[in-house]
Amino acid sequence: xxxxxxxxxxxxxxxxxxxxxxxxxxxxxxxxxxxxxxxxxxxxxxxxxxxxxxxxxxxxxxxxxxxxxxxxxxxxxxxxxxxxxxxxxxxxxxxxxxxxxxxxxxxxxxxxxxxxxxxxxxxxxxxxxxxxxxxxxxxxxxxxxxxxxxxxxxxxxxxxxxxxxxxxxxxxxxxxxxxxxxxxxxxxxxxxxxxxxxxxxxxxxxxxxxxxxxxxxxxxxxxxxxxxxxxxxxxxxxxxxxxxxxxxxxxxxxxxxxxxxxxxxxxxxxxxxxxxxxxxxxx
Amino acid sequence: xxxxxxxxxxxxxxxxxxxxxxxxxxxxxxxxxxxxxxxxxxxxxxxxxxxxxxxxxxxxxxxxxxxxxxxxxxxxxxxxxxxxxxxxxxxxxxxxxxxxxxxxxxxxxxxxxxxxxxxxxxxxxxxxxxxxxxxxxxxxxxxxxxxxxxxxxxxxxxxxxxxxxxxxxxxxxxxxxxxxxxxxxxxxxxxxxxxxxxxxxxxxxxxxxxxxxxxxxxxxxxxxxxxxxxxxxxxxxxxxxxxxxxxxxxxxxxxxxxxxxxxxxxxxxxxxxxxxxxxxxxx
Numbered sequence: 047x048x049x050x051x052x053x054x055x056x057x058x059x060x061x062x063x064x065x066x067x068x069x070x071x072x073x074x075x076x077x078x079x080x081x082x083x084x085x086x087x088x089x090x091x092x093x094x095x096x097x098x099x100x101x102x103x104x105x106x107x108x109x110x111x112x113x114x115x116x117x118x119x120x121x122x123x124x125x126x127x128x129x130x131x132x133x134x135x136x137x138x139x140x141x142x143x144x145x146x147x148x149x150x151x152x153x154x155x156x157x158x159x160x161x162x163x164x165x166x167x168x169x170x171x172x173x174x175x176x177x178x179x180x181x182x183x184x185x186x187x188x189x190x191x192x193x194x195x196x197x198x199x200x201x202x203x204x205x206x207x208x209x210x211x212x213x214x215x216x217x218x219x220x221x222x223x224x225x226x227x228x229x230x231x232x233x234x235x236x237x238x239x240x241x242x243x244x245x246x247x248x249x250x251x252x253x254x255x256x257x258x259x260x261x262x263x264x265x266x267x268x269x270x271x272x273x274x275x276x277x278x279x280x281x282x283x284x285x286x287x288x289x290x291x292x293x294x295x296x297x298x299x300x301x302x303x304x305x306x307x308x309x310x311x312x313x314x315x316x317x318x319x320x321x322x323x324x325x326x327x328x329x
Numbered sequence: 330x331x332x333x334x335x336x337x338x339x340x341x342x343x344x345x346x347x348x349x350x351x352x353x354x355x356x357x358x359x360x361x362x363x364x365x366x367x368x369x370x371x372x373x374x375x376x377x378x379x380x381x382x383x384x385x386x387x388x389x390x391x392x393x394x395x396x397x398x399x400x401x402x403x404x405x406x407x408x409x410x411x412x413x414x415x416x417x418x419x420x421x422x423x424x425x426x427x428x429x430x431x432x433x434x435x436x437x438x439x440x441x442x443x444x445x446x447x448x449x450x451x452x453x454x455x456x457x458x459x460x461x462x463x464x465x466x467x468x469x470x471x472x473x474x475x476x477x478x479x480x481x482x483x484x485x486x487x488x489x490x491x492x493x494x495x496x497x498x499x500x501x502x503x504x505x506x507x508x509x510x511x512x513x514x515x516x517x518x519x520x521x522x523x524x525x526x527x528x529x530x531x532x533x534x535x536x537x538x539x540x541x542x543x544x545x546x547x548x549x550x551x552x553x554x555x556x557x558x559x560x561x562x563x564x565x566x567x568x569x570x571x572x573x574x575x576x577x578x579x580x581x582x583x584x585x586x587x588x589x590x591x592x593x594x595x596x597x598x599x600x601x602x603x604x605x606x607x608x609x610x611x612x
Contacts, residue, residue: 057496065350148578150441151458151492156433175434176493183494209434210459211466213340295431 047129049136053144053184056137060098060186068095071217072187074178077101078118078232079127082222086191087131089219098185099133105141106152107173118232137185144180153179153210155202158296162310163198163321166286174199175206182212190214195221195229197308197323201296221322223249229322241315244281248311248322251276255309256326264302266290277313286312286319293325305329330412332419336427336467339420343381343469351378354500355470357461360384361401361515362410365505369474370414372502381468382416388424389435390456401515420468427463436462436493438485441579445593446481446604449569457482458489465495473497478504478512480591480606484579504605506532512605524598527564531594531605534559538592539609547585549573560596569595569602576608588612 050056063070071094073086090097101124108114121138128136152172158164159171182190190207192200204216222230227249228242237245251273258269273288289310290299299307306328312321333339346353354377356369373380384407391397404421411419435455441447442454465473473490475483487499505513510532511525520528534556541552556571572593573582582590589611595604 053494057494061496065348067348146491149492150439151489152437152439153493154435154437156435158433180492180494183496186496206434208429209432209463210436211336211340211463213344213466213469 047125047133047136049125049138051137051139051143053139056135056139056184057186059135060184063096064186069189070094070096070098070185070187071189071191072098072100072181072185073133073191074100074102074181076103076117076232077124078120078235079124080222080230080232082193082195082219082230084127084131085222086193086219087128087133089217090189090191091132093189093191093217094187096135097131097133098135098137098187099128099131100137100181100185101128102137102139102144102177102181104144104173104177106145106176107170109167109169112167113233113236116236118235137181144177152176153206155205155209158198158202158205161296162287162289163312166312166319171199171202175202178203179206179210179212182214187214189217191217191219193221194218194325195231195322197310198296201293227253229320231320233318233320236318237315241318244283245315245320247277247279247281247283248313248320252309252311252322252324256324259302259307259326259328266300266302269302273309273311277311282315284314286314302328330408330416330419332408332421334420334422334426336422339418339422339467340469342418343467346379347469352472353377353379353381353468353470354472354474355381355383355464355468356416356474357383357385357464359386359400359515360407361403361518362407363505363513363515365476365478365502365513367410367414368505369476369502370411370416372500373472373474374415376472376474376500377470379418380414380416381418381420381470382411382414383420383464383468384411385420385422385427385460385464387427387456387460389428389459390453392450392452395450396516396519399519401518420464427460435459436489438488438492441481441485441488444579445570445572446595449595449602454482454485458485461486462489462493462495465497470497472500474500474502476504477501477608478514478605480593481579484576510536512603514603516601516603519601520598524601527566528598528603530560530562530564530566531596531603535592535594535605535607539607542585542590542609542611549583549585552585556592556594560594565598567597569597585611 071090153175154172226246228246293308310323354373436458437455509529511529576591593606
């Protein structure tokens with residue numbers, strides 16, 4: 047596995063690989079790799095000839111009060127995991143290499159970036175779309191792989207790819223969970239012992255909602271109440287939002303109808319914010 | 330010369346050409362081709378193996394009160410000129426092909442897009458950077474050619490290319506002028522007879538400024554007054570701005586010092602707005 051650290055090296059290598067007629071897949075990450083990322087790397091491997099893993103803790107997607115400094119970083123561990131996953135290139139640039147000052151250009155996606163996660167983290171998604179556009183230009187992929195866990199991020203990146211005519215196929219990897227249902231996340235490391243014990247409530251509440259809907263429940267308030275009851279039962283969880291959106295446009299639905307609904311959760315346990323989601327069929 | 334009209338066709342053709350190891354140059358235009366565009370096509374031809382001319386009157390760079398509807402369009406004439414210039418592909422998409430609704434994603438460049446042209450045309454440059462990013466993804470060029478006449482546009486596109494890591498070399502074509510010095514522009518067609526007679530004042534004032542500076546004048550106000558005097562002598566020209574900027578950051582200078590200064594003009598003759606500029610060496 048090659049480790050590349052500069053813009054120039056990465057672009058030259060990607061260009062070589064493309065000219066050789068090989069298909070490139072990129073998996074953009076912030077490191078602190080876990081089984082979720084490993085499953086994205088498998089998906090990349092299965093759908094390409096050349097896998098690029100990028101590790102970059104992107105400052106522009108963190109707000110001023112957020113955890114940019116504390117975000118877990120362990121390059122040696124990540125390097126071994128990338129090797130195990132059979133990545134061809136690990137791209138691991140410095141912040142100065144990616145954002146040489148003065149940096150002026152951002153990719154923005156309007157109102158879909160201002161709701162849910164974007165309401166709580168106002169500059170988050172412009173940071174995400176900007177770094178992803180840059181990483182696409184740096185790694186020149188045919189295929190890019192993102193996790194379904196960050197559902198709004200996935201929707202926004204898909205919209206950016208369509209709107210800006212990136213000639214890139216997006217693949218979404220399913221949410222990977224712990225044995226008790228907690229979605230894998232680098233931020234799970236922040237959870238205290240009791241918080242960790244309560245955190246599976248997110249998945250339990252999503253599963254309960256899916257069960258209700260499967261049994262024919264179509265009253266949105268009934269489903270919402272069931273979710274809230276599980277999230278708050280015996281735990282000090284603070285709910286940021288419970289939302290029901292149309293996966294085709296990421297807008298709130300006011301009725302449970304159509305093909306499917308995407309249920310979104312964001313919940314705080316102490317200072318740790320967890321998100322989770324589930325696509326529930328309605329037909 | 331091939332004429333391509335869809336996103337899919339254009340991307341497939343560009344990909345083929347790149348895979349064959351050929352170097353692509355793109356010249357993005359809004360049509361109404363004149364000798365200025367022809368010189369950009371020559372520059373493209375001289376620096377590549379495969380020249381793509383794009384013709385697209387881009388609605389997102391026009392304000393609501395501007396001339397999108399009246400902007401001159403003559404595809405048959407443009408087609409012949411493109412053929413004369415030995416373009417390999419003419420990409421000529423419909424608005425619906427480029428902006429399928431809902432369109433949410435824009436490329437923005439902050440404060441440099443809010444001064445000079447951007448102050449008078451607030452959404453202009455986000456429209457420009459967005460369409461240029463899209464055209465880059467559609468035509469996959471190694472080289473892109475723009476005219477020096479739109480100096481701020483050139484600066485902003487260069488900044489976007491750097492900031493977003495487009496792996497594209499930008500070439501700037503010099504300003505092409507009529508015999509009397511008026512910079513070639515598709516909008517010159519709007520000028521009435523008297524306005525056309527007065528319009529060369531822009532170039533005359535720039536030349537007078539350059540002569541003064543060459544002779545050692547370093548008082549900015551003296552140079553500015555000389556420009557204003559020529560622009561307003563015997564003509565009803567209305568000055569939008571006369572500006573002196575540092576070409577490295579596009580910021581106003583308050584002293585004539587350093588390597589060079591870029592003098593920018595925007596002037597109205599009746600309802601027609603003309604811009605012109607000149608890079609003047611200071612050493």
